[in-house]
Amino acid sequence: MLSKSEFISKFEEDRLVDETQTENVKQIINDVKANKDSALFKYNEQFDNVKLDTLEVPYHDIKNSINLISDELKNALQISHDQIKAFQQKIKHENVTSGQTYQLYHPIEKVGIYVPGGKASYPSTVLMTATLAKVANVEEIIVVTPPQKDGINPSILAACYIAGVDRIFQVGGAQSIAALAYGTESIPKVDKIVGPGNQFVSLSKQLLYGVVGIDQIAGPSEIALIADEHSNVDYIIQDLLAQAEHDEQARTFLISTDKSFLTKVNQKLQQAIESAPRKEIISKSINDFHYSILTTDVNETIEVTNYIAPEHLSIQTTEPSIYLGKIKYVGAMFLGQYSPEAIGDYSAGPSHVLPTDQTARFSNGLTVNDFLTSHSVIHLDEHAFQQIAPSAIEIANEEGLYQHKQSLEIRLSNNKES
Incomplete structure (x- = not known):
């Protein structure tokens, strides 16, 4: 359990950036730029142990994938897609054409989407990115995802089909970002790349920004939870575990003015980890990157939360709305015990591609408007x-x-x- 000052000191130390992979990523980028498809085939074998004859997934396989998943999953993907689509249509920028100075919006022509495929399969990421691009009327939507020995998971392909993805390529990591940025014999050069990934994906996006547009430099996933003496201990624990199961470096922050509540959570947390299916990942995340923070009052809670600028913020206090307008820096905010962060990952409507590692101080989550460009018109x-x-x-x-x-x-x- 940490005070505000103790937490900030520890967190700054934990945030030290490992740049040892930068040169390796640069070499991969340059190799793909020079050798194109041959480099991609090579890295598929080297990094993923998958040898392919072709990089592109045939469209009939994408279309047929809808028949390879259960009716329950098909229905779930469709409901989620419809919910995301409806929300994004509601917030989409519209042309302003009145007056002698005005603004026009245009969809980006070609967009590349990175869909992770290492520790788990993420059809939700397809829906949370490609649906937005489709609402924006992007002309061509291209997905890259790491190759798998048994082929791309049908749930990924089905999500792509439902969301309206045009082409899918089996390539991951930094090499896939370089391929989208420069183009190869198989993969078209795109105008913008979006989607979360590991440190190699994030580094390559950072290095290639300017050659191609990007959404953000994503760090490890994170959640901050604000609780009080009336919060449900079991709900809080499950929300912490849900975030920690993403990755060994996932960050979790539990903030409360009630010392006894923090103690109760700490006492039950380890027991809950032991029964979790992904306990090895969760255990490392909680042991290395979980912060239990005791604040003196509501104002200090606000200060700490704005300092963290978390990707996700779940407020499960008696009156969560008192924080609205006071906590400014957050990717997505979830109010109340029936708005868990996990619902935002799948079905609420806003995209789950959100700013991490304090970048919510100057950026926001992915929306349909990130797939639009605009220009002003002056006609005096x-x-x-x-x-x-x-x-x-x-x-x-x-x-x-x-x-x-x-x-x-x-x-x-x-x-x-x-």
Whole structure:
């Protein structure tokens, strides 16, 4: 159990970045840029122990996948897709065409989506990314996912079919990001890459930003939970385990002003880990990256939470709404005991691709609008120009940009002459 100052000190120490893989990722990127498909086949064998004759999944396999999953899963994927689609349609930016200055929005032409496939299969990631791109009317949606010895999981392919993905390629890691950024004989060059991945995926996205657009540099997944003496201990414990089972480096934060509640959770947590199916992953995550934080009052709770800027924030206190507007930096906020973070991973509507590692201080979760570009339109009539040109002339003169000034003045003088 840590005080505010003890927690911050420990957390800063734990956040030290391991950059030892940067050079390795650079070599992979350069290899793919130079050798294209041959490099991808090589890395599939080297890193995934899978030898393939072709990288692309045939579309008839994608279409047929819907028949290879249970009716229950098919229905669940469809319900989730519909919920996500409805929410994203509601928040999509619309063109502003009134007045003499306005804004127009356009879908990105080609988007690449990275779908993890290492420790688990994530059809939810397909829905939480491709559905958004489809709502934005992206012209071509391409998925890359690590190759598997027995083929891509049918649930991934079915999710791609439901969400409207155009093409799927069996390649993962940094090599897949490089392939999407530069293009190969098989994989088209895209305009933007989205989707979560491991440190190699995140590093390659960081290194290739500018060559290609990206959504964010994702770190380990994380959740902060705010609880009080009335919170349900068992709910809190399961929410902690749900986050920890993602990855050995997943971070969990439990914040409360009630010392006895934190003690109860700590006493029952280890027992709960022992009965968890993914206990090896969970145990390492909890032992290395779980923070139990005792705050003095609500204000200090707010300060600590804004400092963490967590990917997910679950507030399970008696009055969770008192934190609205005061906690500003968070990827997604879940209020009350019946809004667990796990529902946001699958069916609530907002995307589960969210900022991590304090980046919620300056960024937000993936939305349909991340698949749109926009530009302003300036179409002034003579009267409007005459009204604002004098101020522009004054500023151009101050900046010493005399041809800017002349470009404006000549239009005013021509008007006076006429």
